[in-house]
Amino acid sequence: xxxxxxxxxxxxxxxxxxxxxxxxxxxxxxxxxxxxxxxxxxxxxxxxxxxxxxxxxxxxxxxxxxxxxxxxxxxxxxxxxxxxxxxxxxxxxxxxxxxxxxxxxxxxxxxxxxxxxxxxxxxxxxxxxxxxxxxxxxxxxxxxxxxxxxxxxxxxxxxxxxxxxxxxxxxxxxxxxxxxxxxxxxxxxxxxxxxxxxxxxxx
Numbered sequence: 001x002x003x004x005x006x007x008x009x010x011x012x013x014x015x016x017x018x019x020x021x022x023x024x025x026x027x028x029x030x031x032x033x034x035x036x037x038x039x040x041x042x043x044x045x046x047x048x049x050x051x052x053x054x055x056x057x058x059x060x061x062x063x064x065x066x067x068x069x070x071x072x073x074x075x076x077x078x079x080x081x082x083x084x085x086x087x088x089x090x091x092x093x094x095x096x097x098x099x100x101x102x103x104x105x106x107x108x109x110x111x112x113x114x115x116x117x118x119x120x121x122x123x124x125x126x127x128x129x130x131x132x133x134x135x136x137x138x139x140x141x142x143x144x145x146x147x148x149x150x151x152x153x154x155x156x157x158x159x160x161x162x163x164x165x166x167x168x169x170x171x172x173x174x175x176x177x178x179x180x181x182x183x184x185x186x187x188x189x190x191x192x193x194x195x196x197x198x199x200x201x202x203x
Contacts, residue, residue, distance in 0.1 A: 029074035072128035090148035102185030
């Protein structure tokens, strides 16, 4: 009797989850990320997302038990590499990456800023942030560097190679603080040409 009672809710939960289509689920994820960008993580509420997505709060709580779980799921659902480019040269790849990063810098920088403190307090959220935004971009940079080494454009042991991701991702966070403006494509391409390529000895 006890065993049946313990196992009974499982089919109900599965049934309820199946009612949400992937398209509808993505609407929920989009709504939560928009609210984080606009209001910050601390001000985010399930009630606010429910109102924005035109659903009941209970619908969200059935799917994701806590706010961190919901945000982590939304981040992972939007995982992507913005600049999986291969122009045939390291300089071309870095310029193309700079343009792609710059095009999305406003949205992504706001998201990173809004989640930064919360992610440091919540391991699950921190892992989701790395999975969704940081790791795809690191993988793209590693691919650029690997191809450049294979083509003989830069030696594998060049000391500046390991700092390329930190340079590119760091300037995104730094410009809004230093100048009050996001790092747009023009600014990032200029940064690549003036700082990153010379450090690598690439023209």
